[in-house]
Amino acid sequence: xxxxxxGYNLEIDLAxxxxxxxxxxxxxxxTHLGGLGTSVKIHWDRVPPEVKPFDPENLLIFSTGxxxxxxxxxxxxxxxxFVSPQSGLLAYPMMGGFxxxxxxxxxxxxxxxxxxxxxxxxxxIHNDKVELRDASHLQGKGALETQDLxxxxxxxxxAQVAAIGLAGENKVFTASIEQSRSSASRLxxxxxxxxxxxxxIAVRGTKDVNLARGAEFMEHxxxxxxxxNFRNANPIKxxxxxxxxxxxxxxxxxxxxxxxTENFAWGNARVRRKxxxxxENEENWITTQLGTVKRLISCxxxxxxxxxxxxxxxxxxYMMKCFGKLTYCMAAYVDDLGFNFRILQRATEYxxxxxxxxxxxxxxxxxYEAGILTDEDFAGTSAYEACPSDKEGRFFWLLDRVxxxxxxxxxxxxxxxxxxxxxxxxxxxxxxxxxxxxxQLPLKLGMMDPLYFLMYSTNxxxxxxxxxxxxxxxxxxxxxxxxxxxxxxxxxxxxxxxEYLLNWELRGENANPYYPTPLMAAEIVDWMEMLHNIDDxxxxxxxxxxxxxxxxxHIHNYPKLISAAxxxxxxEAGLKKIVNRSRNLHRAxxxxxxxxxxxxxPPQDHWKKRFPEIEEQILxxxxxxKGWNNDGIPTRERLEELDLGYVAxxxxxxxxxxxxxx
Amino acid sequence: MATIKKKIKTIKIDADKCNGCRGCEIICSAFHANPKYxxxxxxxxxxxxITDRLQNKWLPIFxxxxxxxxxxGRDKYIIDxxxxxxxxxxxxxxxxxxxxxxxDSGLPLKCDMCEDNQPGExxxxxxxxxNHVLTYEEREEEVExxxxxxxxxxxxxxxxxxxxxxxxxxxxxxLAQKG
Numbered sequence: 001x002x003x004x005x006x007g008y009n010l011e012i013d014l015a016x017x018x019x020x021x022x023x024x025x026x027x028x029x030x031t032h033l034g035g036l037g038t039s040v041k042i043h044w045d046r047v048p049p050e051v052k053p054f055d056p057e058n059l060l061i062f063s064t065g066x067x068x069x070x071x072x073x074x075x076x077x078x079x080x081x082f083v084s085p086q087s088g089l090l091a092y093p094m095m096g097g098f099x100x101x102x103x104x105x106x107x108x109x110x111x112x113x114x115x116x117x118x119x120x121x122x123x124x125i126h127n128d129k130v131e132l133r134d135a136s137h138l139q140g141k142g143a144l145e146t147q148d149l150x151x152x153x154x155x156x157x158x159a160q161v162a163a164i165g166l167a168g169e170n171k172v173f174t175a176s177i178e179q180s181r182s183s184a185s186r187l188x189x190x191x192x193x194x195x196x197x198x199x200x201i202a203v204r205g206t207k208d209v210n211l212a213r214g215a216e217f218m219e220h221x222x223x224x225x226x227x228x229n230f231r232n233a234n235p236i237k238x239x240x241x242x243x244x245x246x247x248x249x250x251x252x253x254x255x256x257x258x259x260x261t262e263n264f265a266w267g268n269a270r271v272r273r274k275x276x277x278x279x280e281n282e283e284n285w286i287t288t289q290l291g292t293v294k295r296l297i298s299c300x301x302x303x304x305x306x307x308x309x310x311x312x313x314x315x316x317x318y319m320m321k322c323f324g325k326l327t328y329c330m331a332a333y334v335d336d337l338g339f340n341f342r343i344l345q346r347a348t349e350y351x352x353x354x355x356x357x358x359x360x361x362x363x364x365x366x367x368y369e370a371g372i373l374t375d376e377d378f379a380g381t382s383a384y385e386a387c388p389s390d391k392e393g394r395f396f397w398l399l400d401r402v403x404x405x406x407x408x409x410x411x412x413x414x415x416x417x418x419x420x421x422x423x424x425x426x427x428x429x430x431x432x433x434x435x436x437x438x439x440q441l442p443l444k445l446g447m448m449d450p451l452y453f454l455m456y457s458t459n460x461x462x463x464x465x466x467x468x469x470x471x472x473x474x475x476x477x478x479x480x481x482x483x484x485x486x487x488x489x490x491x492x493x494x495x496x497x498x499e500y501l502l503n504w505e506l507r508g509e510n511a512n513p514y515y516p517t518p519l520m521a522a523e524i525v526d527w528m529e530m531l532h533n534i535d536d537x538x539x540x541x542x543x544x545x546x547x548x549x550x551x552x553x554h555i556h557n558y559p560k561l562i563s564a565a566x567x568x569x570x571x572e573a574g575l576k577k578i579v580n581r582s583r584n585l586h587r588a589x590x591x592x593x594x595x596x597x598x599x600x601x602p603p604q605d606h607w608k609k610r611f612p613e614i615e616e617q618i619l620x621x622x623x624x625x626k627g628w629n630n631d632g633i634p635t636r637e638r639l640e641e642l643d644l645g646y647v648a649x650x651x652x653x654x655x656x657x658x659x660x661x662x
Numbered sequence: 663m664a665t666i667k668k669k670i671k672t673i674k675i676d677a678d679k680c681n682g683c684r685g686c687e688i689i690c691s692a693f694h695a696n697p698k699y700x701x702x703x704x705x706x707x708x709x710x711x712i713t714d715r716l717q718n719k720w721l722p723i724f725x726x727x728x729x730x731x732x733x734x735g736r737d738k739y740i741i742d743x744x745x746x747x748x749x750x751x752x753x754x755x756x757x758x759x760x761x762x763x764x765x766d767s768g769l770p771l772k773c774d775m776c777e778d779n780q781p782g783e784x785x786x787x788x789x790x791x792x793n794h795v796l797t798y799e800e801r802e803e804e805v806e807x808x809x810x811x812x813x814x815x816x817x818x819x820x821x822x823x824x825x826x827x828x829x830x831x832x833x834x835x836x837l838a839q840k841g
Contacts, residue, residue, distance in 0.1 A: 070702055071688050071790070098684075105703060148716060157714070180715065206705035206765035214692065214699030229792060294718055298681040301688055303792035305681045309718055317716045 002026065003212035004066045004565040005034055005109050010130060012123065014196055015056065015115035019130050024109065030568060031643070033537035034109065035065030036092050037582040039081045042112065043090055044585055044647070049592040049654075053085040053188075054171070054195045056115040062103070062162070062201065063111075065539025068300075069104035069209035070565060071221060073228065073552070076100060076300035077539040078162070078179070084187040086173045086415050087436045087462060089590040091187035092536070094466075095162070096299035097180035099203065100539055102160040106205025117197040122150060122163075125203040135199035140166060142349030143178035144318055150202050163200035164190045165351030167403040171195050172413040174356040174439075178348060181297055181307040181319035185353035186463050187438060212567030220560045227552045228303060228544075236549050238481050239472060246551055247304030248543035251325050252293050255286040260323065266330045268362035269433040269442035281335060288312075288337040289325075299541065306543060312341035320344060323441075323465075324354035330442065331358030332365075332395045339392050343399065350403035355463070356415060356439035361398040363416045363430055364408065372425045377408040415439060433603050436595070438462045440603065448513040448607045450521040450618050456602040457619060458632070459529060460586050466532060469547040471524050475504040475511065491554035493527050493572075500524065513611045518621035526625060527555075533579035534558050581642040584627075584634045588647045591656055597623075597632045633657055668805045671775045673788060674797040675722050682720040684711050686787035686796065693776060693786045705765040708773040709787050712750050719744055722787075722795060725762040726753030728770035730823050733758075 011020045024038075032038045039061045051057045060082045067075035078100040084091035103111070106125050120135040138146050143165035150161050162179035168190030175190025176183040184190075211217050228246065235244035240259045242249040258277035265272055292312045296305030297319065307321045328347070329340040347354060367373040378397075380386035384406065387397040401409025412419045416439055420431035433440050435456060441464060455467040470491060476482045479502070486498040500520050505511045516524060531546035531554070538558075545553040553561075559575045562568065570578075600619065604610070623630060627638030633656060636648040651657040687704035694708070695701040704710075708725040733756075739746045755762035755770030762771045776785040783789075784798040822830050 069688075071685075071692050071699075073685070101704075105705065144716065206703065208695075208701035208703045208706075210701045211699065214695070214697070214701070218692070218699050225790070225792070232792075295720075296681055297715075297720075298683040300683060301685045302683050303681075303685070305793075309715065317718065319715065 001210055003210050003567050004070065004562075005029060006104055006107050006207075006209065008108050009110040009112055010108050010125070012111065012113045012132070013115055014113055014117040014121070014132075014198070017117075017132050019132070021108075021128075021130070029066075029566060031578065032582055032585075033066060033534075033562070033578055035063055035077070035539045036079045036081070036533065036536035036586075037578065038537075039063045039079060039092070039110065040090065040582055040586045040589065042110075043081060043083075044589050047083065049594075051083060053083045053088065053192060058083050058192060060113040060189070060192050060196060060198075061110055062099075063539075064100040064104050064109050065537055066562060066565060067538040067540055068100040070211060071218065071301070072538070072540065072561065072565075073221070073224060074299070074302040074304070074541040074544040075539055076302060077536070077541055078103075078184065079536055079539065080177060080184040080189045082189055082192045083593070084189075084438075085171070085191050086188050086417070087438050089436065089462075089593055089595055090460070090586060091189065092461070093177075093184040093186040093189050094536065094539075095177065095179050095182040095184040096302075096541055097160070097162075097182035098300045099160045099162050099179050099201075101300045102203045102205050104205065104209050105207055106203050107207045111201060113196055113198065116195065120197050120199050122200040122202060123198065124150075124154060124159075125201070125205075126156070126159075127205055127207060138199045139169065141199075142166070143168070143176075143183075143351035144349055146200055147179070150200055154202060154204075156202075156204050159202045159204040161200050161202040163351070164193050164198075165349050165403070167191075167350045167352045167413075168194035169199070170403065170405045170413065172352060172402060172405065173415045173418070174353040174360065174413075176351045176353050178351050180299070181309075181321065182299060183348075183351070183353075185355065186466075190351050211565050213564045217561060217564035220557060220564060223557060224552045224561075231550065231552065232303075237484065238476055239549065243473070243549060246544055246548050247302070248306040248322055248541070248547065250304070250306060251322050252296055252308030252320070253305065255289050257285060257326065258282075260326050261330070263443075264326075264330060265442040265444045266333055267442075268331070268359060268366045268430065269440075269444060270366075272444065276335075284335075285337045288341070292338075292341050302541065302544070304543065310341060310345075312338055312345070315342065316345060318345050318348050320348070327354050327358040327442075328361075328395065331362040332391050334391050334395075339395075343392075343395060346396070347399060350399070352399075352403060355441060357399070357402070358395075359433060359439040359442065360402065360412050360416055360419070361395050363419070364398055364412055365394060366430055367423065367427055370426075370430070372423060372427050372430075373408065379407075381407065432605055435602060436462050436599055440464065444605060445607050447609045448611050448615065450513060450516055450518065450614075451524060453602060453615055453618055454521055454525045454622050455528070456606070457600040458525075458622065460583070460590060461532070465547065466542060467529065469542065470528050470531065470549060470551070472501070472549060475501075475506050477506055489550065490556065491550055493530075493555050497524065497527075513609070513614050518614075518618040519625070521618055522622040522625035525622065529583065530576060530579055531555060533583055534575065537579060537582065538562065577642065581644060584639060584642055584644060585647060587628070587632075588634055588639070588644070588651060591633045591651065592654065595632070597630065600632055629657070664807045665804045666807045667802050670801050670803050672799045672801070673724060673775075673785065674799055676795050676797070677721050679793050680711065680720040680722055680795045681793055682711060682713055682715070685790045685792075686722060687711065689786045689790045693778075698778075703765070706771065708762065708771045710761055717744055719746070719750075721746075721750055723751065723761075724753055724773040725755060725771045727772065729754035729756040730820065732756050 077094045121132045122135040146163040147161040168175035171191040176185035261276040293308040295309040297307045378387035417437040420427040459467040639648040687707035690707040712721040788796045788798045
């Protein structure tokens with residue numbers, strides 16, 4: 001019997017309509033755990049660097065992790081992996097919701113799609129019965145609408161459905177995959193799904209997920225449960241409200257948006273409005289939010305309520321979470337929160353990333369204002385009206401064009417980076433907020449910060465909210481506050497990190513950009529990344545682990561939980577080695593596709609004050625710490641330590657690693 | 663008939679607080695697995711969260727008595743503008759639906775308030791619901807003493823319900839003749 005995992009993947013050849021249930025090698029769990037770890041391995045083995053995002057050979061993998069379907073709280077992520085149409089690298093957006101557990105109850109760890117379907121289909125997985133069904137009648141339907149239509153059609157109210165909307169069908173590069181209250185949004189998974197003509201994947205499972213030592217697992221979960229209760233009752237002091245708790249930022253609960261609205265940049269990541277949170281705006285926003293969020297909801301087996309079921313002024317219900325609450329308002333310079341609720345409903349049905357998409361629309365507005373795009377680009381046709389001139393109307397119009405790939409929308413649908421180059425006439429200069437061709441959060445700050453510099457530059461995730469987390473974003477002003485913070489910090493991998501925090505000051509030598517020193521920064525970032533990689537292998541929500549301060553899951557209880565669940569006897573060193581292997585393999589996959597040091601940098605204007613020499617030093621120190629050469633490529637030595645000699649050979653054969661060189 | 667004191671165990675459900683996570687379903691299936699906690703499968707759970715997300719419906723229901731036949735009529739309720747089917751509230755494992763049936767055998771499931779737990783310990787679903795949707799309550803009630811049916815009688819009664827007394831009597835007589 002297999003424990004924690006089911007031991008089977010579904011292999012779907014869309015070109016031939018062939019479906020196979022394939023037993024997986026139990027050794028894979030020992031070397032790569034599951035979730036992102038095992039998915040990366042499959043991509044490495046099967047997707048050579050010549051494969052383009054929209055080639056039939058690009059694999060699209062929906063993966064569960066080790067803990068989905070078990071009593072581990074907040075194990076609800078689905079990792080979707082594919083070569084991204086935007087970055088050209090291996091992307092792994094994740095969604096919460098309910099899908100992964102259901103897939104494991106149906107008896108599968110992963111669904112692996114290859115090739116393309118000749119016509120629109122959806123996949124229906126009901127335990128041992130798996131079939132590709134015609135989806136031509138669902139074409140053009142909204143991503144949420146589709147989920148309910150499929151449940152109705154199958155007469156299975158308990159089926160969990162992941163679907164794309166019109167944007168995915170049209171291969172918009174920021175198309176998301178929507179499921180229940182969650183979505184896999186970043187880097188265009190919806191576009192790859194649409195390219196393969198998969199409208200949705202529905203799953204219903206009624207089988208068992210087994211644990212090797214269940215009673216022991218539950219004993220360890222007691223500690224986790226107690227800590228969740230403790231943290232919910234004791235928010236962290238001296239940090240912003242949304243960082244004080246656990247779970248993803250509780251945006252549906254909290255109404256205080258002073259921090260987001262005044263510290264994040266409005267428009268195309270341009271202007272900080274430091275006086276936005278006036279009494280009047282505050283009152284309006286609170287009233288709007290309280291009147292719109294009808295219920296606080298969660299993902300599978302999670303006690304938090306990061307999500308909201310919303311309906312604005314009796315408009316249709318949809319579900320939302322997190323920073324998406326603000327992104328459209330801020331990008332469009334609209335002060336009324338109601339606008340965000342209205343447009344996000346449409347955006348959710350279209351199925352688009354609510355971080356990237358508002359940025360793209362704001363970019364278009366800027367180009368228009370700069371005269372680079374003209375009235376001609378915003379004109380109507382026989383199929384649609386011309387673009388209205390008010391801020392709100394303009395955003396709705398642009399969203400429609402992008403999702404439908406109509407007119408200028410067809411250009412914008414490839415994202416800011418490609419659109420800027422296609423439009424030309426100086427538009428490139430307006431692409432000032434992408435990393436590796438991917439739109440970033442609209443943040444423009446003052447002083448270069450070593451930790452954030454590293455996370456932005458180097459992480460394979462290319463999205464800061466899935467990299468940062470456990471280390472406070474800014475130093476505590478007073479020594480007393482720092483002492484108070486480090487006193488109870490069992491999540492730290494090692495006690496010496498406490499000193500780093502105690503000595504971290506707001507100003508002076510022990511402040512940005514000099515402190516944390518390059519080596520400290522490398523250590524701290526390495527720790528945070530490691531934990532994200534463990535989460536992503538177990539499919540625990542980062543909100544209960546790597547994304548928040550003092551989370552319930554950490555490096556000291558993870559090995560015990562994984563051991564009890566799987567039957568492997570894993571200690572901290574063993575677990576670190578496995579996720580390190582996964583990360584290095586992921587990096588090598590991206591290196592093989594051409595990613596090098598030159599790509600690893602935040603936008604030039606991310607900070608006003610930049611320090612090129614220090615930055616180079618931080619990057620070099622980090623590379624060395626990771627066992628990578630000066631170009632950001634894992635060395636043979638490091639790869640061999642991680643039993644990845646075959647990767648070194650491949651990289652050498654391709655001339656990416658020079659034999660014998662560091 | 664004499665009256666006796668009976669301990670009534672109840673779980674109060676504050677459905678308004680339910681965030682729809684279904685943690686109750688998982689722990690129920692894990693607790694009732696054999697060996698305990700060895701496997702997880704909400705389809706085996708004796709509590710189910712009836713959900714229709716876009717209708718704002720989240721309703722935890724516990725498995726009650728087995729119903730041999732489905733109801734004649736199925737009324738609908740509208741509460742706070744949301745339409746509920748009568749079945750949504752029904753606790754029975756019944757032929758009209760696959761709720762509260764062992765997925766392998768199809769046999770009916772029934773909530774036992776985790777009677778294997780230590781005395782005084784709350785049912786597992788109540789313990790894992792950190793949002794306090796489920797509240798365990800015990801109270802004493804005076805009830806009329808029932809004639810306690812033996813196991814055989816209980817079994818026979820359900821056979822009689824299904825096939826009628828005459829058929830059962832005939833069968834017993836025939837079996838008796840065979841010796």
